[in-house]
Amino acid sequence: MKLKNTLAIIVLSVLSTILMSALGGCHGIPIGTTETATVDQLKLKATGAGIVKADAKKTTYKIRCALCGFQSENKIILTPTVKTPYIIDWLCPNCGHGQIIMIQTFAQQPFSETSSLPDKSIPK
Numbered sequence: 797m798k799l800k801n802t803l804a805i806i807v808l809s810v811l812s813t814i815l816m817s818a819l820g821g822c823h824g825i826p827i828g829t830t831e832t833a834t835v836d837q838l839k840l841k842a843t844g845a846g847i848v849k850a851d852a853k854k855t856t857y858k859i860r861c862a863l864c865g866f867q868s869e870n871k872i873i874l875t876p877t878v879k880t881p882y883i884i885d886w887l888c889p890n891c892g893h894g895q896i897i898m899i900q901t902f903a904q905q906p907f908s909e910t911s912s913l914p915d916k917s918i919p920k
Contacts, residue, residue: 826858826867835875839904844886844897850875855899859886863893876901 829846
């Protein structure tokens with residue numbers, strides 16, 4: 797009889813842990829930030845953080861813990877280049893949860909009206 801009680805307690809503990817993780821985790825990006833930003837012909841994309849503002853020289857971002865929802869203060873970095881993304885392994889000061897923060901820069905493809913139109917040349 798004790799084995800059944802112990803097994804029931806273990807199953808309930810696992811189920812409650814899963815439920816608490818589903819309800820408490822994945823808080824998204826910090827309030828007042830965006831996942832992407834555009835600077836001139838470059839597009840910045842943040843993973844694990846949110847971009848507050850960005851220009852050609854500096855980018856300001858905030859981090860929100862995916863586990864407890866803690867929001868960091870604004871952090872300022874040099875705007876990453878296309879070849880060198882900004883990557884850090886961040887530990888939440890509130891709960892100790894670790895997450896990888898990455899801010900990447902991509903070159904935007906300039907839109908050309910002629911590149912998307914079919915060739916309408918008249919055969920001779």
